[in-house]
Amino acid sequence: ETVLTQSPATLSLSPGERATLSCRASQSVSSFLAWYQQKPGQAPRLLIYDTSNRATGIPARFSGSGSGTDFTLTISSLEPEDFAVYYCQYPYSFGQGTKLEIK
Amino acid sequence: QVQLQESGPGLVKPSQTLSLTCAVSGDSISSGGYYWSWIRQHPGKGLEWIGYIYYSGRTNYNPSLKSRITISVDTSKNHFSLRLNSVTAADTAVYYCARALGYCTTTRCDPRWFDPWGQGTLVTVSS
Numbered sequence: 363e364t365v366l367t368q369s370p371a372t373l374s375l376s377p378g379e380r381a382t383l384s385c386r387a388s389q390s391v392s393s394f395l396a397w398y399q400q401k402p403g404q405a406p407r408l409l410i411y412d413t414s415n416r417a418t419g420i421p422a423r424f425s426g427s428g429s430g431t432d433f434t435l436t437i438s439s440l441e442p443e444d445f446a447v448y449y450c451q452y453p454y455s456f457g458q459g460t461k462l463e464i465k
Numbered sequence: 466q467v468q469l470q471e472s473g474p475g476l477v478k479p480s481q482t483l484s485l486t487c488a489v490s491g492d493s494i495s496s497g498g499y500y501w502s503w504i505r506q507h508p509g510k511g512l513e514w515i516g517y518i519y520y521s522g523r524t525n526y527n528p529s530l531k532s533r534i535t536i537s538v539d540t541s542k543n544h545f546s547l548r549l550n551s552v553t554a555a556d557t558a559v560y561y562c563a564r565a566l567g568y569c570t571t572t573r574c575d576p577r578w579f580d581p582w583g584q585g586t587l588v589t590v591s592s
Contacts, residue, residue: 394568396578405561406512408580417580449512453575454527456512 364388366450368457374465381437383460385450390430395452397426397435399444400459406449410435437462467491469562469583477556477590483549487562487583488542495520495540500565500576503536503547505558506585513558517565517576518545525574552590559585 365388375381385395393413398406408417410426413433423438437444445464450457473485487501494501503515516526518536526534530549538545549556562583565576 394575394577398579405582405585406579407582408578411578411580451512451578453577454514456514458511 364391364452364455366452366455366457368448368450368460370460371458372461372463374463375440376465377440377442379440381435381440381444381462383435383437383448383462385428385433385435385457387431387433387452391452393429395426395428395433395450398449398451399446400449401446409448467564467581469564469581471560471562471583471586473586473588475587475589477552477588478592479553479590480551483547483552483556483560483588483590485547485560485562485586485588486544487546488544489564490543492564493540494538494543494545497521498566500525500567500574501538501545502563502565502576502579504561504563504579504582506561507555507558514576515547515549515560519567519574523574554590557588557590559587561585 367386369384395413397410400406414426425436427434447459447461449459468490470488477483500517502517516536518524518538533550535548563579565579567574568577
């Protein structure tokens with residue numbers, strides 16, 4: 363089973379800043395890694411699939427990259443609605459999440 | 466637009482069986498190509514994959530829960546269901562259903578991503 367480790371656990375930034383979230387796999391994985399956003403009281407929402415493809419309706423400020431064991435979700439310029447918890451997933455495992463909070 | 470909606474009791478007694486159903490609209494389970502999944506989230510915690518079912522009835526379960534789980538599908542009603550036996554307080558969680566696109570090798574099929582998700586339903590295990 364692949365273990366996904368996300369860092370940092372919490373990221374404190376201000377609107378307009380750039381956010382970089384990391385997901386590290388315990389072994390080399392294929393490109394089929396996905397990212398989700400979850401807001402309080404809501405279900406997770408697919409943001410990125412296959413490492414770098416934005417899901418339908420996801421703004422261009424969200425981008426994904428990586429390969430092997432190291433993957434990154436980048437939010438180029440934070441909007442107020444982006445403050446949430448983010449999870450990576452491959453294929454049966456989820457990372458423990460990164461909470462993006464307003465500084 | 467594909468939508469999933471969970472339903473079932475919000476309170477289950479210890480040692481009893483948790484039963485949930487996920488109604489699918491906007492897509493036909495029997496059309497194939499997707500793996501209909503259950504995922505749970507313990508209060509304040511991360512996400513745990515429970516299992517999936519294909520329209521043919523083929524299933525795959527989380528090994529840690531496998532002995533207690535049954536996932537079934539009713540294509541005539543376009544819904545799928547979860548049964549979790551012998552529940553304890555540790556099974557208290559929000560349960561989500563989700564559609565997964567799969568990728569298959571010669572020996573296995575794995576979920577590629579989960580989209581969309583149902584809104585989730587909180588199930589509390591308590592006497």
